[in-house]
Amino acid sequence: MRRHRADTVTAALRDLDPAPSTDLTRAESDRADAAFARIVATPCDEPVPELQGRPHRRRSRLLVALLVAAGLAGAVGVVTPVLLLGGGSAFGSWTPTPVPLTDVVAARAATTCRAALGVPDRGERVAVAERRGGWTYVLLAGPSTEAIICLMPDDLVGQDPTDRREFFGTGTDAAAPPTLEPDRIDENVSMQGATDEGWFLLVAGYVGSDVTGVTVHTSSGLDIEASVSGNRFAAWWPSSPQSSDHPAETWWYTVHLADGSTRGTT
């Protein structure tokens, strides 16, 4: 058994700091400046939801999605959600099973997605493209963008999104895909948003090489078949804003594997 002096322990801990003191890189400074500009461009006269001490998944993205609506920048930065709010009938045509899009329709949806977000084509490919009822979803991924996600009504696909208020989009910068065991999944996006139609929750992430399907089970009682394409999965479903009548929704997964087995995970 080794014993260490208290000051040695403190020094060793500081040596092991995973975020040691350093100046921002040029790229980090640019992103910080861009984030500042986006933030101060947002309205500041709306009430801010109080963060709760107890955790509920999906909260953070919801917060940004709600508040950065007016702060759309020209390019995808730290987080650049677009949110167009209104009232509606809560995705009455939504289906728990997705229909994959043809390559042609997926490409048109990607074009609409980029146009609505005002982001240039930086070589992203369509990683996931699906339709649930009258709603089209695309997830674009590329070397400089981990995910651009758009949800739009089918009749907006290929159209000029200007002045349309039924669209939702968000984006995040590039991140290295996780190293996954073949039977694992890694959810890296979970957020709540809204369009004119109503509120929804969406999740996305990566799947291991043996994963052939992912089912999302929600605390509201839905069983949703996620789209699985390549090393990605994605799903979304109608939801409601959190309130005393509608506590934070949770969800968990059943992972379907190539050998026919399944495994549950949270």
Added chain:
Amino acid sequence: MDSTISSPREREQRFRDVYGAAYVDLLRFVRRRVHPTHAEDVVGEVMLVAWRRLDDVPADLSAARAWLFGVARKTLQNTRRREDRTDAVAVRLAEVLRGSADNGDHPDLVACRVDIAAAWPLLSASDQEAIALSVLDGLTAPEAAAVLGISPTAFRLRLSRARRTLRRQVGSTTVGAPLTGHPASERSPR
């Protein structure tokens, strides 16, 4: 509420001051607790809260930094995915490989780093959090207490217990294989 800002220009300048003074420290705070690729996202969310609640941000920049850390901590709590989550937010340490270059450091310090890297994952998230707030985040007891929403006295007690636990774990840890400081709070494949 420490102050109320009247004009939009004053408001933006006030936010610019807070942003400039705290951004790097906040980024480091978050990077200790999440995968580095997510840190800037979280900082953006925290700063957005600060912008919207600017009248609640303490006027003193050191206190404002602690306030931002508290918002970040709640944000991280809210994004945690494990169903068995607790209130504390675990902290990761940098990786250390046994036998790696020690840059001429004293052997005791090198050995201590290896021992702590081995012992750290054995600590509870609450213990990790208390030690990190004091040693890594550099907060005073009142500031750390504000982050956790507890009294300074309660924080000092928590820190004392955490340090005692760390010493006990360091003393009992047997180092037998290449060690890495496992990031206790990272999202993990499921």
